[in-house]
Amino acid sequence: MVVTQPDRRRGRGAALAPSPVKAAAVELGLPTTNRVDDVVAAGVELGVVVAFGKLVRAHVLDAVPMVNLHFSLLPRWRGAAPVERAILAGDTETGVCLMQLDVGLDTGPVHAREVVPIDPHEPLERLQRTLVDAGTRMLVHALETGLPTPVPQTGEATYAAKLESTELQVDWSRPAMEIERLVRLGRAWTTVGGRRLKVLDACGHEPDRTPVKVPTGDGPLGLIVVQPEGKAPMDAGAWARGAHWTSGEPLGT
Numbered sequence: 001m002v003v004t005q006p007d008r009r010r011g012r013g014a015a016l017a018p019s020p021v022k023a024a025a026v027e028l029g030l031p032t033t034n035r036v037d038d039v040v041a042a043g044v045e046l047g048v049v050v051a052f053g054k055l056v057r058a059h060v061l062d063a064v065p066m067v068n069l070h071f072s073l074l075p076r077w078r079g080a081a082p083v084e085r086a087i088l089a090g091d092t093e094t095g096v097c098l099m100q101l102d103v104g105l106d107t108g109p110v111h112a113r114e115v116v117p118i119d120p121h122e123p124l125e126r127l128q129r130t131l132v133d134a135g136t137r138m139l140v141h142a143l144e145t146g147l148p149t150p151v152p153q154t155g156e157a158t159y160a161a162k163l164e165s166t167e168l169q170v171d172w173s174r175p176a177m178e179i180e181r182l183v184r185l186g187r188a189w190t191t192v193g194g195r196r197l198k199v200l201d202a203c204g205h206e207p208d209r210t211p212v213k214v215p216t217g218d219g220p221l222g223l224i225v226v227q228p229e230g231k232a233p234m235d236a237g238a239w240a241r242g243a244h245w246t247s248g249e250p251l252g253t
Contacts, residue, residue: 001042003052006034039064048139049101053080058103066101067147069139071131073113074099075157078106083128085160086118088181093117094127096135098142100150105159109150112138121205124185163187172252176204176216190251192228192243197251200233201225212236213247220248 002025007016018026025032031042036056039047040063047066049056056066072082073095079085086094095115100108114134118127142148163185170179170190182188183202190197203209207222214221223236228243240247 068101075153077160079160080162082160175218176221180204196229198227
């Protein structure tokens with residue numbers, strides 16, 4: 001049985017559509033539901049939770065043992081946005097933990113873990129793919145050979161709260177490398193003349209890679225790819241010429 005989110009409208013005026021997880025399950029002939037409680041009477045031996053986004057209640061865990069694939073080195077970055085928070089914090093490594101699910105927020109003991117280095121200029125999407133590949137191998141191996149004995153989490157816990165839109169707005173008074181980390185998430189934005197401009201690729205460590213530079217709190221940040229409001233992503237130089245924006249002028253106006 002596959003538990004996933006209810007069907008939703010996924011575009012303006014669109015009809016209800018299943019989540020990608022549900023679509024894959026239907027194609028494989030697996031029963032689906034959006035009610036976690038339905039697994040209790042389904043004859044389930046083990047539940048596998050991946051990025052579900054909701055806590056599983058105690059009465060379900062009492063009936064069905066579950067493991068959770070979490071994309072951090074627990075107890076660092078428990079919560080909804082562990083990969084994003086690791087990048088923003090400038091972490092040099094992250095990883096995947098296969099943990100025993102309990103009623104807490106990513107607090108259960110860990111069956112297996114794998115460390116994954118973070119390239120200091122790696123975009124979120126690429127790091128997520130690496131983590132998913134590592135986690136998939138870990139999970140399949142554990143299901144084939146048996147779950148290793150879980151080990152309690154040790155060390156200082158930190159929490160990865162879901163990112164709000166306001167956190168993705170670029171504060172140009174911050175250091176260039178800090179802003180570059182925000183841009184690596186793929187959703188950073190600023191404003192020009194009161195209109196929103198997404199910053200999709202930028203370089204703080206080698207700003208001379210591009211002729212389009214924005215002043216920051218400690219030096220220039222080179223813009224590489226941007227997306228003006230209502231338009232497709234484009235080369236930052238082409239945007240600057242079309243917008244009559246001169247390199248070195250401030251953004252966020």
